[in-house]
Every structure is written in structure tokens, then in C-alpha cells.
Amino acid sequence: xxWEIISEKKKTCPCKSGFYTVTLKLDDWNRMEEFxxxxxxxxxxxxxxxxxxxxxxxxxxxxxxxxxxSQWLKFENLKSEAKKFxxxxxxxxxxxxxxxxxxxxxxxxxxxxxxxxxxNGSVYPSLSTFYTHxxxxxxxxxxxxxxxxxxxLALQILNVENKEIxxxxxxxxxxxxxxxxxxxxxxxxxxx
Numbered sequence: 530x531x532w533e534i535i536s537e538k539k540k541t542c543p544c545k546s547g548f549y550t551v552t553l554k555l556d557d558w559n560r561m562e563e564f565x566x567x568x569x570x571x572x573x574x575x576x577x578x579x580x581x582x583x584x585x586x587x588x589x590x591x592x593x594x595x596x597x598x599s600q601w602l603k604f605e606n607l608k609s610e611a612k613k614f615x616x617x618x619x620x621x622x623x624x625x626x627x628x629x630x631x632x633x634x635x636x637x638x639x640x641x642x643x644x645x646x647x648x649n650g651s652v653y654p655s656l657s658t659f660y661t662h663x664x665x666x667x668x669x670x671x672x673x674x675x676x677x678x679x680x681x682l683a684l685q686i687l688n689v690e691n692k693e694i695x696x697x698x699x700x701x702x703x704x705x706x707x708x709x710x711x712x713x714x715x716x717x718x719x720x721x
Contacts (some may be wrong), residue, residue: 531556532554532556533555535561537552538550538551542569542571542596543572543576543608543717544569544572544575545572546569547572548568548569549565549568549572551564551565552564563591563674565578565593566589575598576596576717577596577598578593578595579593579594579595579716580592580593580602581594589703592718594717595717595718596712596715596717600712600715602710604711607707607708607711608708610704611701611702611704613699613704614700615697615701615721618694619677619680621691621694621697622683625675626684626689626691627676629687630683631669631672631688634668634672639660639663639668642668643659645686646659647659681698
């Protein structure tokens with residue numbers, strides 16, 4: 530399998546004194562890859578390439594953009610702080626409510642558990658997929674993973690409110706929103 534260059538474009542860099550190159554490659558299976566290369570020494574020192582994904586018509590598309598390194602570091606710090614608050618909220622929830630979670634589902638039928646976790650089947654997984662997961666991982670492991678990964682939903686199912694956990698989640702959400710706003714306002718997309 531080989532990759533063939535189908536286009537190579539030079540575009541003006543963020544400082545406008547040089548350029549960067551966008552190369553599109555295609556393989557034998559019609560898969561495309563896009564490569565961005567900074568050719569400006571000033572921008573190479575000040576900017577980094579990042580990407581995100583957007584979904585359009587059910588397909589994920591990778592979007593590249595440049596962002597100043599100083600802004601990227603601020604973004605990373607905000608995301609890291611948000612993760613600390615979120616992890617702490619999960620740790621507190623597990624310490625205080627994991628046993629209640631286990632007792633809530635103790636000796637319950639699998640279909641009852643599925644209905645509780647999926648709001649009567651309105652969200653993933655389907656009942657057959659749920660049974661497959663249970664068979665593969667076991668009900669205890671599945672419930673433990675659900676509690677960890679969908680902690681706020683698990684506490685809603687238990688009808689539990691905890692101000693400390695709510696406060697930590699609000700701080701995490703606020704920091705994540707601030708980080709995303711910072712990224713949106715500072716990214717420099719494909720300059721012509």
C-alpha cells in the first residue's frame with residue numbers, strides 16, 4: 530500500500546511573513562490524510578498545530594488550526610484543573626455512594642438494571658447489547674464502570690444530591706467552558 534500526494538498548497542502563515550504547506554495524500558483504498566507543515570521560522574517558534582473533530586452528516590472530519598503556544602499552555606492548564614475537580618467529584622461520590630449503588634441493584638433482574646441505566650431504553654445500549662456486555666464483563670464490573678464513567682447520571686438514578694460534588698462539577702464545567710472559549714477565540718484556521 531502506498532500513499533500518493535494529490536495536492537500540495539502553500540498558505541500564508543499567521544505572522545504573514547512566510548508560509549506553511551498543506552499536503553493531501555491518498556492511498557490505494559481512497560483514504561485521505563492531510564499534513565500541515567510550518568515553513569516559517571518565526572511561526573514555528575510561536576505556534577503549534579492542533580486539530581479537533583466536527584461531525585457532519587454522521588462523518589467525523591478532522592479540522593486543523595494553528596494556535597499560539599502560550600494560549601495552548603493556558604488551554605491545557607485549564608483542562609487539567611477541570612479534570613482535577615471532576616476526578617475529585619467522582620472520588621467523593623465513589624467513597625460515599627458506591628455501596629448504596631451496589632445495594633440498589635443487588636439481586637435485581639438484568640432488565641430492571643438496563644431500564645434504570647438507559648431511562649427505559651431511550652439511550653445506549655440496546656437491551657441485546659447490554660446483555661452482551663454483561664456476559665462479557667459481568668454485572669458487578671459493568672455497574673462499577675457505569676458508576677465511575679457516568680457518575681452524575683448514577684447519582685440521579687439513586688436520587689442523591691450532594692452539594693460538595695455539585696460544586697466540584699460546576700467548577701470543572703466552568704473551567705472546561707473557559708478553556709474551550711479560549712481555544713475558539715485564539716485558533717487560527719487555514720489562512721489563504
